[in-house]
Every structure is written in structure tokens, then in C-alpha cells.
Amino acid sequence: MDLQLKNKTAFISGSTSGIGFATAKMLLQEGVNVIINGRSNGSITKAVTELEESVPGAAVSGIAADFSDRQQVEKLLLQLPHIDILINNVGIYKAQTFFDTPDEDWYRQFEVNVMSGVRLSRHCLPRMLDQNWGRILFISSECATLIPEDLFAYSTTKTTLLSLSRGLAQLAKGTNVTVNAVLPGSTLSDGAEQFVADLAAKEGKTKAEIEADFFSNGRPFSLLQRFAKVEEIASTITYLVSPLSIATNGTSIKLDGGSMGGIL
Ligand SMILES: NC(=O)c1ccc[n+]([C@@H]2O[C@H](COP(=O)([O-])OP(=O)(O)OC[C@H]3O[C@@H](n4cnc5c(N)ncnc54)[C@H](OP(=O)(O)O)[C@@H]3O)[C@@H](O)[C@H]2O)c1
Known part of the structure; x- marks a missing residue:
């Protein structure tokens, strides 16, 4: 199947390893120009080299920025070219109960997990709307609905992403820009x-x-x-950011292997 992704440009936050890295690799295989991200130039160089070796002809580059540091994010935004596909993937967690989680840990997880997507979307969405094409995808989690008691703050950030995603999709109503969220299970x-x-x-x-x-x-x-293997999550992400997925918009898609239970 031709996913019609050739020559699009994608940015994936937090993608020097894990789900983001696996997604970068799949998008490169589809002919997408991919910009990856991590906190250091060292991790980016290593990941870019690995991607270039495994996907011949890959158009891959990287921008270092720590999403817990607002100034670094502002510098990153200045360096971004026009982005067709924004994958808000970066996410951190700290295993803590509600009573053991100080304000600083709430703020840090909110800053990285939520504000990264707010800032990147605010930057990228206007150009997508001008061009009447774009894909924004938020990587939420099964924790958005399971709320494990030792991942209280993390889970709250992941639930917030669902309303952020739906709200942005509504802003793009009537266009070819879609915004969705996926909820991976344990990967x-x-x-x-x-x-x-x-x-x-x-x-x-x-x-x-x-x-x-x-x-x-x-x-x-x-x-x-x-x-799940990271590739088993990346494969659905790759489809969802393609032109073929136009009928899927403003929604949250479970990639949880059934862990959240229920039919819907
Ligand atoms: N794995 C799971 O079981 C699971 C389940 C559901 C949802 N998710 C969600 O899926 C997304 C990806 O998860 P993952 O498990 O694949 O990730 P991971 O392996 O924990 O993520 C590591 C990546 O995040 C980058 N990173 C970490 N903190 C960063 C920061 N402050 N600023 C910029 N980059 C940062 C790392 O870059 P450097 O090390 O190069 O700095 C690395 O590329 C997250 O949003 C996560 O919440 C994961």
C-alpha cells in the first residue's frame, strides 16, 4: 500500500530511542524527511547515524532541545522548517503515589508531557492551516484512563493530551489538517x-x-x-499521519492490546 507520505516533513519530539525512534525509522522508509529530537547532540548524532545506516538514502536530521527547559524549546522552534507532520511523542514519568508527589514533579511532568505539545502545535498549526494539509498526533497512554496509583501525575498529563488533541482538531474543522491522539499500552x-x-x-x-x-x-x-514492541505502535502511528487516514479526526485511538477493557 502506498501511504502517500513521500517528501513530507515530520518532527518527532523525544525520538532518539523508543516509540519515537521506531516511528522515525518507519517514516524514513516511506520517504518522509524526518527531524528527530532528544536532549543532547550526542544522542542525536548516534540516532541519526543508526537511522542512516538502516534506511539507505534517509533524509534525517536532528535538533537537540530539552522540553523541560522553555528557553531550549524556544530556540528549537526558531530552527524548525515547515512541518507537515507533528508527532508529540516526548513523555516522562516518575513512579510516585499521589501523596509522595511534590509540586515540582507535577510541574516537570506537565511541562514536558503537555506544554511540549502546546508549544509545538501553536507553532506548527497555522502553517498547516495555510497549506490546508497537516497531521498532528499526540502520544498519550493507557494510563490516561487506567490511572495507576503510582503514576498519578503522569496519568493526569496523558488525559490532558486527549482534550488538547480534540480541541486542536476542532480548530482545524473543515480543512485537511487532522489532529488525533493514540493511547499505547505498555511497550x-x-x-x-x-x-x-x-x-x-x-x-x-x-x-x-x-x-x-x-x-x-x-x-x-x-x-x-x-x-507491545515499539514497531507495533509505530506502524499505526505511520498510517495515522498519512493522507490515507483523513476520516480519522479529533479522536483517541487505543493501541493498548486490550488493557483498558471495554468495547470502545
Ligand atoms: N513505553 C511505554 O510503555 C509507553 C506506554 C504508553 C505511552 N507511552 C508514551 O510514548 C511516548 C514515548 O515513550 P517511550 O517509552 O518510547 O519513550 P522513552 O524510551 O522513555 O523516551 C526516550 C526518548 O525521550 C527523549 N527525552 C526524554 N526526556 C526528554 C526531554 N525532556 N526533552 C526531549 N527529549 C526527551 C529521549 O531523548 P535523549 O535520551 O536523547 O535525551 C529519548 O529519545 C511517551 O510519551 C510515553 O509516555 C509509552
Whole structure:
């Protein structure tokens, strides 16, 4: 299937590894010019080199900026060319209960997870509307509706993204610009893999045992009953940012392997 993505330009926040990196690779395979992002020039150079090696002819570059630092974000916005496809992917979390989460941690997660998308969308959407074409996609999470008790602040930011996404779609009503959110379930990014490995070492179990425990106790509604691979999330993202997805707009799409339960 031709996804009709050739020669579009995409920016993906937080994409030197994990879901963002896997998405960058798939978009490059579709002929998209991709700008990746991470906090340091070192991580960007490493990721760009890896992408160039795995996708011959890849048009990939990167801009370093830490989304917890407003000044760095402002500098990044000045460097961005016209963006056809904006993927608001960057997201951080800290495992804490509600009573153990100080204001600073609420603000930090809100700054990175929500304000990154606010600022990037405010910058990119007007040009998309002028050109009457664009895609904005927010990477939310199953946590937006599950609200695990140790991820209270993170979950709140992920729920906020759903209203932000819907509101922006409404601003683009009647155009070929669409705005959507996806809600991935637990996915084996580098960070998640390390978390499982650390827990396995701590509890004297294998990684497979930790994964089985997590899904039977923590995600009982999951039908997948395993972590998704980053490519299994990136494939839907790639379709959703393509021209073919025009009928999907202003909505939130579960990529959760069934973990949120329910029919809708
Ligand atoms: N993995 C999951 O289970 C899961 C489930 C549902 C939703 N999600 C969501 O999916 C998105 C991607 O998650 P992931 O697990 O693939 O990510 P991840 O592996 O935790 O993300 C790492 C990426 O984020 C970048 N990054 C971290 N903090 C940053 C900051 N302050 N500014 C700029 N870049 C920053 C890192 O860049 P450098 O290291 O180069 O700085 C790296 O490229 C997130 O929004 C996450 O909440 C993940």
C-alpha cells in the first residue's frame, strides 16, 4: 500500500530511542524527511547515524532541545522548517503515589508531557492551516484512563493530551489538517526494558516472569498479555499521519492490546 507520505516533513519530539525512534525509522522508509529530537547532540548524532545506516538514502536530521527547559524549546522552534507532520511523542514519568508527589514533579511532568505539545502545535498549526494539509498526533497512554496509583501525575498529563488533541482538531474543522491522539499500552522501549531487567534482578526472577506477573496482576484486561514492541505502535502511528487516514479526526485511538477493557 502506498501511504502517500513521500517528501513530507515530520518532527518527532523525544525520538532518539523508543516509540519515537521506531516511528522515525518507519517514516524514513516511506520517504518522509524526518527531524528527530532528544536532549543532547550526542544522542542525536548516534540516532541519526543508526537511522542512516538502516534506511539507505534517509533524509534525517536532528535538533537537540530539552522540553523541560522553555528557553531550549524556544530556540528549537526558531530552527524548525515547515512541518507537515507533528508527532508529540516526548513523555516522562516518575513512579510516585499521589501523596509522595511534590509540586515540582507535577510541574516537570506537565511541562514536558503537555506544554511540549502546546508549544509545538501553536507553532506548527497555522502553517498547516495555510497549506490546508497537516497531521498532528499526540502520544498519550493507557494510563490516561487506567490511572495507576503510582503514576498519578503522569496519568493526569496523558488525559490532558486527549482534550488538547480534540480541541486542536476542532480548530482545524473543515480543512485537511487532522489532529488525533493514540493511547499505547505498555511497550518495550529501552526504558521499559531496563525497568523490567532491574526488577528481575531485584526480585530474583526472570524477565519473562516479571512480564507475566505485570500483565496478570497489573493489566488483567490486556488481551495481548505481553509488552507491545515499539514497531507495533509505530506502524499505526505511520498510517495515522498519512493522507490515507483523513476520516480519522479529533479522536483517541487505543493501541493498548486490550488493557483498558471495554468495547470502545
Ligand atoms: N513505553 C511505554 O510503555 C509507553 C506506554 C504508553 C505511552 N507511552 C508514551 O510514548 C511516548 C514515548 O515513550 P517511550 O517509552 O518510547 O519513550 P522513552 O524510551 O522513555 O523516551 C526516550 C526518548 O525521550 C527523549 N527525552 C526524554 N526526556 C526528554 C526531554 N525532556 N526533552 C526531549 N527529549 C526527551 C529521549 O531523548 P535523549 O535520551 O536523547 O535525551 C529519548 O529519545 C511517551 O510519551 C510515553 O509516555 C509509552
